[in-house]
Amino acid sequence: MNTNWSKTLWALMRRELWESPVAFKWTPIGIGIFLIFLSIISLIIYTQFDESLSSLYDGLRLLSERSAENRGLAVKAGLFSVATLFFQLMLLIILFYLSGSLYDDRKDRSILFWKSLPISDSMTVASKILTACLLVPAMFMIAIIMTHLALLLFATVLSLLAGLNPITTFWLPAGLPRLWTIMSLGLIVQALWLLPIYAWITFCSSWAPRLPILIAFGIPAGIALVQHSWSLATSFTLPGTNIGWIMLQRIGSGALPSNINFEFSNTSDVELNEDLFMSFGNLLDVLIDPAMWIGLAIAAVFLAGSIWFRRRATDN
Amino acid sequence: MNATIRARNLSRRFGQTRALDGVDLDIPAGRIVGLIGPNGAGKTTALKAILGLGRYDGELEVLGLDPSKSRDRLMKDVCFIADVAVLPRWARVKHIIQLTEELHPRFSRDQCMFYLKKTKIKMDSKVKSLSKGMVVQLHLALVMAIDAKLLVLDEPTLGLDIIFRKRFYSNLLNEYFDEERTIVITTHQVEEVEHILTDLIFIRDGKLILNNTMDDIHERYTECMVKPDQIEQARALEPIHERVLFGRHILLFDRADAARLRELGEIHKPSVADLFVALMGEEDDAGDEERAA
Numbered sequence: 001m002n003t004n005w006s007k008t009l010w011a012l013m014r015r016e017l018w019e020s021p022v023a024f025k026w027t028p029i030g031i032g033i034f035l036i037f038l039s040i041i042s043l044i045i046y047t048q049f050d051e052s053l054s055s056l057y058d059g060l061r062l063l064s065e066r067s068a069e070n071r072g073l074a075v076k077a078g079l080f081s082v083a084t085l086f087f088q089l090m091l092l093i094i095l096f097y098l099s100g101s102l103y104d105d106r107k108d109r110s111i112l113f114w115k116s117l118p119i120s121d122s123m124t125v126a127s128k129i130l131t132a133c134l135l136v137p138a139m140f141m142i143a144i145i146m147t148h149l150a151l152l153l154f155a156t157v158l159s160l161l162a163g164l165n166p167i168t169t170f171w172l173p174a175g176l177p178r179l180w181t182i183m184s185l186g187l188i189v190q191a192l193w194l195l196p197i198y199a200w201i202t203f204c205s206s207w208a209p210r211l212p213i214l215i216a217f218g219i220p221a222g223i224a225l226v227q228h229s230w231s232l233a234t235s236f237t238l239p240g241t242n243i244g245w246i247m248l249q250r251i252g253s254g255a256l257p258s259n260i261n262f263e264f265s266n267t268s269d270v271e272l273n274e275d276l277f278m279s280f281g282n283l284l285d286v287l288i289d290p291a292m293w294i295g296l297a298i299a300a301v302f303l304a305g306s307i308w309f310r311r312r313a314t315d316n
Numbered sequence: 317m318n319a320t321i322r323a324r325n326l327s328r329r330f331g332q333t334r335a336l337d338g339v340d341l342d343i344p345a346g347r348i349v350g351l352i353g354p355n356g357a358g359k360t361t362a363l364k365a366i367l368g369l370g371r372y373d374g375e376l377e378v379l380g381l382d383p384s385k386s387r388d389r390l391m392k393d394v395c396f397i398a399d400v401a402v403l404p405r406w407a408r409v410k411h412i413i414q415l416t417e418e419l420h421p422r423f424s425r426d427q428c429m430f431y432l433k434k435t436k437i438k439m440d441s442k443v444k445s446l447s448k449g450m451v452v453q454l455h456l457a458l459v460m461a462i463d464a465k466l467l468v469l470d471e472p473t474l475g476l477d478i479i480f481r482k483r484f485y486s487n488l489l490n491e492y493f494d495e496e497r498t499i500v501i502t503t504h505q506v507e508e509v510e511h512i513l514t515d516l517i518f519i520r521d522g523k524l525i526l527n528n529t530m531d532d533i534h535e536r537y538t539e540c541m542v543k544p545d546q547i548e549q550a551r552a553l554e555p556i557h558e559r560v561l562f563g564r565h566i567l568l569f570d571r572a573d574a575a576r577l578r579e580l581g582e583i584h585k586p587s588v589a590d591l592f593v594a595l596m597g598e599e600d601d602a603g604d605e606e607r608a609a
Contacts (some may be wrong), residue, residue, distance in 0.1 A: 007418065008418070008419060011415060011418040011419055012419075015411075015415055018406075018407060018408070018411050019404070019406050019407070105404065108404070108405060109398070109402045110402050110403065110404040110405070111402075112369070112396075112398045112402040113402045113403050113404060113455075114404075115367075115368075115369060115387065115391075116367075116391060116394075116395060116396050117391060117415075117416070117419045117420055118388050118389065118390075118391040118392040118419070118420060118421070119388055119391075119419055120387075120388040121387075121388075123388075311387075312371070314364060314369045314370060315398075315402070
């Protein structure tokens, strides 16, 4: 029974991959190629100013002379910043994907085909959410790993030309297995963190008569506007809490490297350490944050609503 | 007792209109039922209720299940083809076949490939690049490869050419249908399905106007091409409909004495189309006018 369940879910999730190959397959591959291309172009431009590349080699030598900890920090910072571009485009793709997930087949009437299969509506909704939370991040993670390897190979060639040991300069400091494990876990934690937003968009997709993405953003933006006007008109102040701002803050926070430990910037001496990017420790912090669990409860309500509407949906 | 479809007082309202108005229905296994009615008569509403795709009031049981609650379980034994092609346009043929194979426990890939071999459909084609007829062929191949107990066809041949429509119904009859299965068909092309139907249902304004087996109908209704001099005598027998063809009066009788009619003219069995016009026709029908005159 259990294996049937997962087999069905997997078949449904692969269907999503077939439906959106550009978003889920070619975009991450494209970003990777773009980043590698960018590195090569930069190097070519660099040779215009410094034909012998001697200053670049000097820089690499400087890096290799730093302490192991500092080397690790520098290499990881580079690898994380490469991943950030992937993360941000992935978020955009997921938001658009979810807004169409329960809408597109109602619009083109193929819902009649999907509903002719012995698949429950909860299973359908689950397959869409799991695609957004696991399958798409997995596709992007594979592309990130490929890009990391390509860029490290690129760095290997450069360090060999500079007469340095690429293993001790780049490969060991990068700590790839640990780095990739943290990133993968981070993507899952981030998906849980954003689940209330994902669920809200899926919910809108399940009933919107048209333009689900506009409705999904329009409703909170509209409420935020009313809240603003109301408190400005009544008490001449900005509202204490604002639904639009809460949602934006949620999207801009969580476990992703660029969002973590902003508090450090308040103190004068920013402590440079790995916690700045992403670590097991701060993933755990996000997981045990009450805001995480409140968000999951909200997500459950919206997902139940999505299933309710999906059960009643036909072609219209 | 174990009816494929059993409905009691099945109703559905859309605002003021009653799309279904207290329909009682019993369809046993092994029948091919034609559900015939003008546009907006409630055909699609009824089919959607049966398939668990729409709400309804009243009682409804399909293969012992309540379709509004157990659509997913019901779909193991029920297949349907809606009026226009609804296969996902982005999908490739091989993807759809693979998905159906993985998601439908009663699907046979071999059977599906057997039907597709006779067509020009390629495995790598996308649905959106197929012609309308090919999409229907593909959908039909998928559906006929599923060992289902009930097949629902809502205007399955809409917009297809006549050769294809003929082949469609002969496939259905020769290769798919057996005593265990039930097929429910709605269509406007009555003359194409009438020779394959075992049961006939006329629906208008959400009510069943006629619900009989074809055998009953053939026994019950008689058409008589009346000799010109005996037209008044024939009218005295209270025909339910009268029309004029090449100057000859054709009267339709419900449960008339065949021997008596034979004296008045040439008798034969009415076609479903003629019966449809007689029972469902508008009042401005030529025959009615003449009779009123």
